[in-house]
Amino acid sequence: MANVISDETIEYVGILAKLELSDAEKEQAKKDMGSMLDYIDKLGELDTSDVEPMSHVFPVNNVFREDVVVNGDDSANILSNAPEEKDGSFVVPKTFD
Amino acid sequence: MSKEYETVIGLEVHVELATKTKIFCGCSTAFGGAPNTHTCPVCTGMPGSLPVLNRQVVEYAAAVGIATNCTINRFCRFDRKNYFYPDNPQNYQISQLYLPICENGGVSIETPDGGKKTVGIHEIHMEEDAGKLVHDEWGEASLVDFNRSGVPLIEIVSEPDMRSAEEVIAYLEKLRLIIQYLGASDCKLNEGSMRADVNLSVREKGSSEFGTRTETKNLNSFKAIARAIANERERQIDIIESGGKVVQETRRWDDAKEYSYPMRSKEDAQDYRYFPEPDLVPVIISDEWFDEIKSKQPELRDEKMVRYKEQYNLPDYDIDIITANKRLADIFEETVKLGSNPKKVSNWLMVETMYLLKEKGLEPDLVSFSPVNLAKLIKLAEDRVINGNVAKEVFEKIFDEDIDPEEYVKENGLMSVNDEGELRGVIEKIIAANPKSVEDINSGKLKAMGFLVGQTMKEMKGKADPASVNKILKELLGI
Ligand SMILES: [Zn+2]
Numbered sequence: 034m035a036n037v038i039s040d041e042t043i044e045y046v047g048i049l050a051k052l053e054l055s056d057a058e059k060e061q062a063k064k065d066m067g068s069m070l071d072y073i074d075k076l077g078e079l080d081t082s083d084v085e086p087m088s089h090v091f092p093v094n095n096v097f098r099e100d101v102v103v104n105g106d107d108s109a110n111i112l113s114n115a116p117e118e119k120d121g122s123f124v125v126p127k128t129f130d
Numbered sequence: 131m132s133k134e135y136e137t138v139i140g141l142e143v144h145v146e147l148a149t150k151t152k153i154f155c156g157c158s159t160a161f162g163g164a165p166n167t168h169t170c171p172v173c174t175g176m177p178g179s180l181p182v183l184n185r186q187v188v189e190y191a192a193a194v195g196i197a198t199n200c201t202i203n204r205f206c207r208f209d210r211k212n213y214f215y216p217d218n219p220q221n222y223q224i225s226q227l228y229l230p231i232c233e234n235g236g237v238s239i240e241t242p243d244g245g246k247k248t249v250g251i252h253e254i255h256m257e258e259d260a261g262k263l264v265h266d267e268w269g270e271a272s273l274v275d276f277n278r279s280g281v282p283l284i285e286i287v288s289e290p291d292m293r294s295a296e297e298v299i300a301y302l303e304k305l306r307l308i309i310q311y312l313g314a315s316d317c318k319l320n321e322g323s324m325r326a327d328v329n330l331s332v333r334e335k336g337s338s339e340f341g342t343r344t345e346t347k348n349l350n351s352f353k354a355i356a357r358a359i360a361n362e363r364e365r366q367i368d369i370i371e372s373g374g375k376v377v378q379e380t381r382r383w384d385d386a387k388e389y390s391y392p393m394r395s396k397e398d399a400q401d402y403r404y405f406p407e408p409d410l411v412p413v414i415i416s417d418e419w420f421d422e423i424k425s426k427q428p429e430l431r432d433e434k435m436v437r438y439k440e441q442y443n444l445p446d447y448d449i450d451i452i453t454a455n456k457r458l459a460d461i462f463e464e465t466v467k468l469g470s471n472p473k474k475v476s477n478w479l480m481v482e483t484m485y486l487l488k489e490k491g492l493e494p495d496l497v498s499f500s501p502v503n504l505a506k507l508i509k510l511a512e513d514r515v516i517n518g519n520v521a522k523e524v525f526e527k528i529f530d531e532d533i534d535p536e537e538y539v540k541e542n543g544l545m546s547v548n549d550e551g552e553l554r555g556v557i558e559k560i561i562a563a564n565p566k567s568v569e570d571i572n573s574g575k576l577k578a579m580g581f582l583v584g585q586t587m588k589e590m591k592g593k594a595d596p597a598s599v600n601k602i603l604k605e606l607l608g609i
Contacts, residue, residue, distance in 0.1 A: 049212075049401055049403070051214055088207060088406035088408070088412070089406075089408065089411055089412065091411075093411045094411055094412050094413065094414045095411070095412075095413060095414055096182060096183065096410075096411050097182070097183050097184070097185035097188075098151070098155075098156065098182045098183065098184050098185065099184075099185060099186075100149050100150050100151050100184050100185065100186035101150065101151065101156065102150055102151050102156055102157070102158045103151075103156030104155065104156045104157045104158070104168075104170045106163075106167040106168075107169065107170060108164070108165070108166040108167045108169060111166055111169045111170070111171070111174055111276075112166060114174070114176065117271075119266065119269075119271075119273060120165065120273065121164055121165040121166055121167075121275075122165045122166060122264070122273035122274055122275050123166070123216075123273065123274040123276070124266070124269075124271045124272075124273060124274075125216040125263075125271065125272050125273075125274055126216070126271065126272070127265070127266075127270050127271055127272050128215075128216050128263055128265075128272045
């Protein structure tokens, strides 16, 4: 494996993804990420200097909605997805701006 | 302080667009609904839901770009900005990074010394707003309302071209007027439909290098912006003078306590990992569409100011006040179109309307009377059907309830008495009852005239025509 993922990198990626990994999981994740990057490097061997980066598979543009209200109050349904609900709102851990 | 410092300021201005629906779903953007009553699977980030772009958002964003001299990117795309926060249900915000809709613009502002300068606009991009977090007073939790989630925003990013709070406020006022004239937003700072984040750094005067900048958020009024700028400038100068280094960070302004504090802890890595939004296809603005948007642009304030001078010959002072709000300018033009004298219309707007707004603590946007009724009032006063004091009284009724002044004057018997015979009778009585005043007038104390006019008006319950009263009085007194 050409790419070696450092402990700091796996720590940082864990913070970004909000994941707490055990030491064993960290080792496994380091290996997995390394092999993924190796695969990406393989793609990098191709000459793509004349190729536009692709963001979408199909050549489709300009898909729009008109500015018309079509949704009513569906809060009961929406809130049924909340792990916890109070006063018509989603309850989340205490958060300050 | 031995060294002189220059403040370098750039702004990120978020403006909530005036669409009826959210940017990616058919939920209402109306303000003040009960929590989560304007939500659907798209704006609450449910798995499997797909966003579809609101065409009007593109049109408003392009219109603002055209009005601020930007280049409109005919090919633009959305990108995902990844971060975790409870008000952001998808764990990403759909925004634009690589190909924003507008770039390389600028607006001209007046500087405090009376000169002009251009503040560059780096870009304008489209994005979605987040939900609202409310702290639950009773529990160890916060509550989320997603009614604002997905409300369309544009973010206007300026170049670091401003050097003082005055320039910042001039720039914001300029943007606000342009956007209000376009009808793209009401731009209310205190209600959050316009929000400004201030990027500020200081450097020694004459230096061409930028210092390290901070970003200050939570500025809800022009006054708060001015205070936060003064405070941040001093804070950075203190750090530099005492040999320290300014840290690049985001700070939150507390206007009540007049200080700012760093917002995010070190554990919150600021790494947004933007990538092209796969759920939305690119936007292509064809020549036809571009021309259509352009043809819909209304006359903006700067053009209006020039035209008011040329067409109506109004004083600069009047023009400044009337055009400072689109609503007032619209009422002015429609009333003049109905045949009223421009200067008279201007006076009613500039003096009485502004007075009543101040008296009632209202914003000019809330002026709701119809030009037809103002035109009728001006005609009634011109034809001397009512006198000036009565006109003011009637105007307040128009201002409050948009009454028809012709009917109101008739119903309440407010017509001036111009009938020579009746007036003459009353004035003769007044003269007979006030020999002292007559004596004063005869000995040259013309001030006493005013007293007799006042007495006549009182007798006529304010409904006499002052010009007629004066004329008859002079005639009877032989002066
Ligand atoms: Zn929705």
